[in-house]
Structure formats: structure tokens, C-alpha cells
Amino acid sequence: MLSDLSPGLVISFIIALIALIVVFKGLLIVQESEVIVIERLGAYNRTLQRGVNFIIPFLDKPRPIKMVRYQRHGAEFIPLMTHEARIDLRESVMDFPSQPVVTTDNVTVRIDGAIYFQIVDPANAVYKIENMSQAVEVLAKTTLRSVVGQMELDKIFESRAEVNAQIKEQMEEPASKWGVAINRIEVQDIEMPEEVKEAMHLQMSAERRRRATVTEAEGNKAAAIAQAQGQKESAILNAQGDKEAAILRAQGESRSIELVLGSMGEGEQNSRTVIGYLLGQSYISMLPDMAKNGERIFVPYESSALLGAMGAFRDLNVDDSEISNIARRAAAAGGITGAASGASS
Numbered sequence: 001m002l003s004d005l006s007p008g009l010v011i012s013f014i015i016a017l018i019a020l021i022v023v024f025k026g027l028l029i030v031q032e033s034e035v036i037v038i039e040r041l042g043a044y045n046r047t048l049q050r051g052v053n054f055i056i057p058f059l060d061k062p063r064p065i066k067m068v069r070y071q072r073h074g075a076e077f078i079p080l081m082t083h084e085a086r087i088d089l090r091e092s093v094m095d096f097p098s099q100p101v102v103t104t105d106n107v108t109v110r111i112d113g114a115i116y117f118q119i120v121d122p123a124n125a126v127y128k129i130e131n132m133s134q135a136v137e138v139l140a141k142t143t144l145r146s147v148v149g150q151m152e153l154d155k156i157f158e159s160r161a162e163v164n165a166q167i168k169e170q171m172e173e174p175a176s177k178w179g180v181a182i183n184r185i186e187v188q189d190i191e192m193p194e195e196v197k198e199a200m201h202l203q204m205s206a207e208r209r210r211r212a213t214v215t216e217a218e219g220n221k222a223a224a225i226a227q228a229q230g231q232k233e234s235a236i237l238n239a240q241g242d243k244e245a246a247i248l249r250a251q252g253e254s255r256s257i258e259l260v261l262g263s264m265g266e267g268e269q270n271s272r273t274v275i276g277y278l279l280g281q282s283y284i285s286m287l288p289d290m291a292k293n294g295e296r297i298f299v300p301y302e303s304s305a306l307l308g309a310m311g312a313f314r315d316l317n318v319d320d321s322e323i324s325n326i327a328r329r330a331a332a333a334g335g336i337t338g339a340a341s342g343a344s345s
Contacts, residue, residue, distance in 0.1 A: 025057035026054045026056060026060075027053075028052075028055060029051070029053070030050045030051060030086070032050050033089045034087065034088060035047050035048060035050075035122045036048040037063040037065075037126050038055055038060050038061070038063070039060070039061055039062075040059055040060050041059060044127065047122055062085040063126050065085075065122075065125060066081065066082070066083055066130070066132070066134075067083075067084055067133045068080070068081055068082075068131065069082065069133070070094070070095060077095075077097040088119070089118065089119055089120075089122070090118070091117070092117055092119075093114055094115045094117065094136065094137060094140075095112075095114045096114075096115070097112070098110040098111060098113075099111055099145065101148045104149065104150060104151060104152050105152045105153055107196055108193065109148075109153065109156075109190055109191060109193075110190075111144060111148060111189070111190055111191075112187075112189040112190075113186060113188060115137070115140050115182065116185070117175070117180050117182050118180070118181045118183060119181075121179025124178055125178055125179040125180060128177060132179075132180060135178060136178075139174060140167065140171060143171055144185075146170070153192070156187075156190060160187050163187055164184065167185040168182055
């Protein structure tokens with residue numbers, strides 16, 4: 001049957017077949033967030049972006065990028081080497097195994113970290129570094145040892161954000177040469193030796209007890225200050241009250257004496273008699289209280305003179321009703337206690 005075909009038809013068929021192969025081999029569809037680096041005869045040609053793209057078969061071919069990815073199996077990380085023709089431009093995370101790091105206080109810890117990076121220049125990521133992902137991983141490990149090795153153990157726990165920022169800052173410049181942007185570094189876990197954990201636990205317990213003691217002492221101090229302040233204010237108020245009461249009593253007694261003197265008339269003899277009478281009334285009013293304190297009562301010698309003055313007061317030309325009125329007026333004015341009752345007896 002083929003012998004019946006003319007040579008021109010066969011040639012046309014061959015050309016059409018070659019054209020279909022070229023179209024099939026040269027048609028590339030690039031997805032969103034992906035690019036393909038194309039080489040022509042071993043040299044960089046162009047970078048294919050998203051959408052439909054055409055290349056020349058047998059002359060153009062994609063240049064794959066080497067990537068190392070880890071798969072976690074329990075506590076172990078298994079590295080997997082891949083060659084990827086389609087370069088992913090999305091942010092990627094690399095969770096590499098924990099690394100031993102020695103701090104400035106000579107404590108060896110294992111730090112587990114994660115790197116978030118993104119390819120921003122695919123050509124540089126392919127041509128400027130032989131294995132971009134491995135280079136980023138090694139750079140992160142060395143930078144982590146350098147940064148953490150300059151800190152004490154307690155400082156690492158207190159300043160994780162600072163540690164992450166310093167590692168990111170030191171990685172940005174070399175990574176940019178490879179067409180990679182380091183977005184952030186995360187220190188996920190810090191594993192310490194058992195003896196260090198026990199020592200930190202004891203230190204934490206001691207610190208909590210110290211804080212509790214300080215808090216209790218501050219509370220007792222505040223309570224003592226408040227109590228002393230209250231006693232001070234109470235004493236001041238009591239002293240002010242006693243002062244005002246003494247002033248009022250003195251004013252009342254002064255007023256009562258003035259009333260009695262005014263009723264008896266002027267004269268030195270009358271004044272002495274009235275004063276003796278009032279003092280005698282005070283002695284008499286104190287006798288019941290003095291009797292409660294013991295079986296015997298000692299009356300001062302001077303009291304006889306006062307009692308004599310009271311008798312002399314009655315010998316004056318003043319009747320009992322007037323004496324009672326004078327005493328009541330003196331008592332109403334705040335005079336000496338017992339004046340009214342003594343006068344009326």
C-alpha cells in the first residue's frame with residue numbers, strides 16, 4: 001500500500017509527523033507560582049513564566065534544581081535528594097534536625113530550628129550555587145551556632161525572638177547571592193541535659209520561694225505601716241479631744257467661779273471663802289471613789305481648812321435657798337462636779 005503512495009506524499013507525511021512531535025515536545029504549560037529555567041545548547045536562555053510557553057525541542061531543555069527535603073520518621077530525619085525542573089516560587093519551610101550548640105556558660109544544648117525561605121531569582125538559585133537547599137541549611141546551622149554560642153543559657157530562653165532576628169539578619173546577605181530570600185527563622189525546641197534541667201528546676205523553686213518571702217515581708221511591712229499610721233492618727237485625735245475637753249472644763253469652771261463670786265459680792269474675804277467652798281466640794285465628791293480603792297482613807301491635812309471654809313460659807317449672810325441657786329448656776333455653767341449636790345445637802 002505504501003508503494004502506491006507518491007514520494008511527495010510520503011515526504012509531506014514525514015514533515016507533518018515531525019511538526020507534531022516538535023509541537024508536542026515544545027509546548028510547556030507552567031502553573032501559577034512556578035517557573036522553568038531553560039538552557040539552549042548548555043547555556044542559559046530564559047526563564048519560563050506561568051501560562052503556555054514554547055521551546056525548541058532537542059535544543060532547549062529545562063535546567064533542574066537540586067533540593068534536599070527531610071522526612072521525619074519518629075525522632076529521625078531522613079534526607080531526600082530531588083532534581084526538580086519546575087522551580088516553586090512559594091515560601092518553603094525546611095525543618096532540619098536539631099544541632100548541638102555550646103553556650104558561653106559551657107552548657108551543651110540541642111536546638112531544633114526551622115527555616116522559612118523563598119526563591120526570588122530562579123536563575124541565580126540554579127547557577128550561583130550547586131545545591132541551594134543544602135547551602136541554606138548549612139548556613140542556618142553555622143549561623144545558629146555562632147549566635148547562640150555568644151549567649152548564656154538563660155538568655156536563650158528569654159530572648160528567642162532576638163535569636164531568630166539575629167540569625168535571619170546574618171543569613172540574608174549570603175542567601176541573596178543565591179536568589180533566595182530568608183523570611184524568618186524559628187527556634188522550635190531547646191533540649192538540655194538532665195542535670196541542667198534539674199538544676200534549673202531547683203533554681204526556679206528557690207526563686208519562687210524567695211518571691212513569696214519578699215511578698216509576705218512587703219505585706220507585713222505595709223500592714224505595720226498602716227497600723228502605726230492608724231495609731232498615730234488615733235493618738236492625735238484623742239489628744240485633740242482631751243485638749244478641747246480640758247479647755248471646755250476650764251472655761252466652765254472659770255465661768256462657775258465668776259458666777260459664784262458675782263453672787264457673793266466683791267471682797268478678798270468673800271473670794272477666799274467661795275474658793276474654799278468649791279475646793280471642799282471637790283474633796284467631798286472624790287471621797288466615794290477613794291473609799292472603793294481600800295479599807296482606809298487618808299484625808300490630806302489641808303482638807304480640814306477647806307471644810308472649815310465651807311462652814312464659814314454657811315455663816316455668811318446667805319440663806320440655804322440662795323446657796324443652792326448659786327451652786328446650780330455654777331453647775332449649769334460647767335462648774336466643779338458635785339457643787340450642786342453639795343450645796344443642796
